[in-house]
Amino acid sequence: MKINCDGKLIRYISENWDDDRKGQEVQEMVEAIVAELKKDYRDYQRKHSRISEETEAYWESLFCNVQSRDFWDKFDHLLHFNFEF
DSSP states (O other): OOOOOOHHHHHHHHHHTTOTTTHHHHHHHHHHHHHHHHHHHHHHHHHOSOOOHHHHHHHHHHHHHHTOHHHHHHHHHHHTOOOOO
């Protein structure tokens, strides 16, 4: 099943990270997201003959961040953040 990483999913992950009943499902989703990101990175590597250290660090950081509740809480906060400009 394909799931779009939208605001609804981000809120679900953020709110249910430590939930006794839904926490396991959240962890499985996060594992699936990391697996898909790693697949995207492998595709990126195949298309680029040289990859900078900054690019490698970006991807590695993304893999780690996605596995952190802080990441999802911050992401959720920003999706619902308003400001005047």
